[in-house]
Amino acid sequence: MEQTWRQARGAFAAIAAPPLVWLLLFFLVPLGVIWAYSFGENVGPITIDLTGTFANYMRALEPLYLSIFGKSVIVAGVTTLLCLLVGFPVALAIAFASPRMKAWLLLLIMLPFWTNLLIRTFALIAVLREQGYVNFGIEWFWNLASSARELVGMAPLGDYEPLTLLYNNAAVIVGLVYVHLPFMVLPLYSALDRMDRSLMEASLDLGAGHLRTILLVVVPLAAPGIASGVLITFIPALGSYLTPDLLGGTDSQMIANVIERQFKKANDWPFGAALSFLLMYLTFFAIAAQALIQRKPGRR
Amino acid sequence: MTDLAAAAAVKPTPHVKENAIIRFENITKRYGKVVAVDNVNLEIREGEFFALLGPSGCGKTTLLRMLAGFETPTEGRVFIDGQDVASLPPNKRPVNMVFQSYAVFPHMKVADNVAYGLKMDGVEGGEVKRRVEEALELVKLGGYGDRMPDQLSGGQRQRVALARALVKRPRVLLLDEPLSALDAKLRDQMRSELTSLQEKVGITFIMVTHDQDEALAIATRCAVMNRGLLAQVATPADLYEFPNSRFVADFVGSVNMFEGVLDKDEQDHAIVRAQELSAPVYLDHGVTGARGSTVWVALRPEKIEMHKRPEGSSPMKMEDAPAGTNVVSGVIRDIVYLGSETIFEIELESSRRVRTFRSNLTRYDQEDFTWDEPVWLAWHACSPAVLLS
Numbered sequence: 001m002e003q004t005w006r007q008a009r010g011a012f013a014a015i016a017a018p019p020l021v022w023l024l025l026f027f028l029v030p031l032g033v034i035w036a037y038s039f040g041e042n043v044g045p046i047t048i049d050l051t052g053t054f055a056n057y058m059r060a061l062e063p064l065y066l067s068i069f070g071k072s073v074i075v076a077g078v079t080t081l082l083c084l085l086v087g088f089p090v091a092l093a094i095a096f097a098s099p100r101m102k103a104w105l106l107l108l109i110m111l112p113f114w115t116n117l118l119i120r121t122f123a124l125i126a127v128l129r130e131q132g133y134v135n136f137g138i139e140w141f142w143n144l145a146s147s148a149r150e151l152v153g154m155a156p157l158g159d160y161e162p163l164t165l166l167y168n169n170a171a172v173i174v175g176l177v178y179v180h181l182p183f184m185v186l187p188l189y190s191a192l193d194r195m196d197r198s199l200m201e202a203s204l205d206l207g208a209g210h211l212r213t214i215l216l217v218v219v220p221l222a223a224p225g226i227a228s229g230v231l232i233t234f235i236p237a238l239g240s241y242l243t244p245d246l247l248g249g250t251d252s253q254m255i256a257n258v259i260e261r262q263f264k265k266a267n268d269w270p271f272g273a274a275l276s277f278l279l280m281y282l283t284f285f286a287i288a289a290q291a292l293i294q295r296k297p298g299r300r
Numbered sequence: 301m302t303d304l305a306a307a308a309a310v311k312p313t314p315h316v317k318e319n320a321i322i323r324f325e326n327i328t329k330r331y332g333k334v335v336a337v338d339n340v341n342l343e344i345r346e347g348e349f350f351a352l353l354g355p356s357g358c359g360k361t362t363l364l365r366m367l368a369g370f371e372t373p374t375e376g377r378v379f380i381d382g383q384d385v386a387s388l389p390p391n392k393r394p395v396n397m398v399f400q401s402y403a404v405f406p407h408m409k410v411a412d413n414v415a416y417g418l419k420m421d422g423v424e425g426g427e428v429k430r431r432v433e434e435a436l437e438l439v440k441l442g443g444y445g446d447r448m449p450d451q452l453s454g455g456q457r458q459r460v461a462l463a464r465a466l467v468k469r470p471r472v473l474l475l476d477e478p479l480s481a482l483d484a485k486l487r488d489q490m491r492s493e494l495t496s497l498q499e500k501v502g503i504t505f506i507m508v509t510h511d512q513d514e515a516l517a518i519a520t521r522c523a524v525m526n527r528g529l530l531a532q533v534a535t536p537a538d539l540y541e542f543p544n545s546r547f548v549a550d551f552v553g554s555v556n557m558f559e560g561v562l563d564k565d566e567q568d569h570a571i572v573r574a575q576e577l578s579a580p581v582y583l584d585h586g587v588t589g590a591r592g593s594t595v596w597v598a599l600r601p602e603k604i605e606m607h608k609r610p611e612g613s614s615p616m617k618m619e620d621a622p623a624g625t626n627v628v629s630g631v632i633r634d635i636v637y638l639g640s641e642t643i644f645e646i647e648l649e650s651s652r653r654v655r656t657f658r659s660n661l662t663r664y665d666q667e668d669f670t671w672d673e674p675v676w677l678a679w680h681a682c683s684p685a686v687l688l689s
Binding site: 196198199201202203204205206207208209212216217220221 | 368370395405420464
């Protein structure tokens with residue numbers, strides 16, 4: 001088979017050419033243009049001179065922008081960590097469910113993907129806002145407790161002050177965890193599902209309880225799945241734009257929001273391009289780090 | 301039957317004790333409507349190398365996993381060392397298991413694999429090190445402690461699994477198809493090593509296998525299972541020579557089976573008439589079956605002698621053969637030369653085909669018989685097993 005495929009170079013080229021051309025024209029070329037812009041200067045409203053200056057990058061490394069980069073990394077990191085903590089038990093449960101249940105549970109995990117991100121985010125606003133379901137729920141318990149106190153002759157509680165759950169960093173993280181959880185669960189699930197069950201049974205047989213079996217056998221063996229889950233969650237979380245824009249307050253903007261402002265309101269494409277590429281280098285760095293971590297146990 | 305069975309050679313097993321270390325009491329396991337194990341009662345004595353033998357899906361693995369604690373019986377009770385283990389999880393049971401896939405932890409060095417169970421028991425560091433080395437020495441893997449499992453061959457990985465289980469000094473060692481993943485040469489070697497290992501450590505071994513050769517070669521006693529039921533529990537020799545049913549006779553070894561009618565059943569002899577055999581089968585012992593009832597005569601191929609039959613001769617006179625020898629005539633239809641022995645397929649007058657083995661005692665024996673040669677087949681009156689079911 002392989003032999004005949006190699007010989008049929010014409011067919012091979014005919015199949016490979018359209019996607020290659022598409023990638024070249026609509027991905028690599030625009031990316032190159034933006035990359036070139038990052039070394040340019042604004043000379044008019046729509047004119048950019050490619051002067052080869054590093055000024056945009058120098059400006060991007062100013063404390064103001066560095067702190068936003070740092071904050072984005074922290075927000076994405078916390079999001080990833082929370083996704084891991086929530087997603088691991090979920091993935092484990094799916095991997096051990098009966099085949100019938102498995103299909104349904106996976107469907108549940110995938111279901112949010114089929115809904116537009118914007119709609120999902122507005123739905124979350126409906127849940128978290130002051131007149132939202134979370135506050136309604138708490139208020140209900142609050143009133144219940146208040147009347148209970150009255151019943152036993154104590155002073156009733158005051159009026160319920162709705163919690164501010166929106167337009168802050170916590171709201172952004174809640175939103176990001178909600179959006180990115182499937183990215184974490186699916187690679188974890190596929191790693192756990194592939195695992196030889198007899199390894200876990202061997203651990204139990206040798207005297208380990210369930211917790212130690214998970215910590216000493218399941219987690220180390222699922223490490224590649226964990227690493228890819230972390231990466232696949234962290235990268236889009238780092239570049240998220242819509243969630244911090246809609247759920248965040250004035251101080252919760254992430255780097256993608258800053259980039260958006262450069263391209264639109266500030267009309268400073270060269271600076272926006274420089275910021276974009278710094279974000280991309282950060283992503284490459286994360287991928288390289290993951291590859292290094294995965295190579296470390298090497299002898300496997 | 302029973303006194304005959306006792307006459308079979310019994311392997312000396314001084315390490316086997318009288319007390320039952322494992323007891324299955326009315327064990328039944330159902331998965332929905334499927335009955336995997338059907339009311340099994342079985343005792344395994346301390347120090348035995350016991351084999352659970354049967355075709356796939358017969359319930360033998362389920363029984364083994366009940367001992368390990370990975371399956372719970374739907375009905376009945378399991379005792380290990382006199383203790384009802386129903387409420388004990390796998391990590392609290394005095395048994396350890398060697399898994400079919402070995403289940404050696406791939407992310408741990410060999411020594412860490414072996415030390416795993418000891419650490420779980422809270423054994424001290426120095427003691428762990430000493431016992432790990434001892435266990436690796438026992439399975440002839442001394443000096444392999446620092447290797448990773450992927451640097452080992454399949455046979456070596458199995459030794460790691462053995463050491464890892466034995467280092468905990470379990471009361472019973474469970475082996476799930478221990479030899480199935482090894483190649484033929486290694487399998488023969490591991491067979492004898494397992495036997496001597498078991499004699500050395502004196503621990504009760506219970507093995508699950510679908511390979512009857514393996515069970516006969518290794519076990520002190522075997523339980524043959526069929527569709528969740530215990531078909532027969534006996535020593536290997538008794539299983540082979542004195543099977544209690546058509547299933548056991550057919551599953552353990554090769555057999556020629558003839559359906560017949562019990563014509564005569566006396567204290568010291570019996571006669572069975574089988575339609576496919578031209579002469580009645582004479583047996584030198586009683587059968588304890590009703591006269592006229594249907595029975596099956598099971599005849600092992602190696603117990604049939606073959607003699608040349610010149611065309612047109614009358615039934616041979618076997619003056620030098622023991623009294624009561626049975627004789628039928630046939631023609632050789634197929635010959636399979638296997639080196640140490642040759643398999644002949646002989647067509648009887650009833651056109652039924654019968655198999656016989658013939659050892660190649662000299663280098664020229666294989667030339668004695670040829671295709672389409674007329675022969676006499678003869679067997680001793682004590683050779684066939686008469687089966688009532």
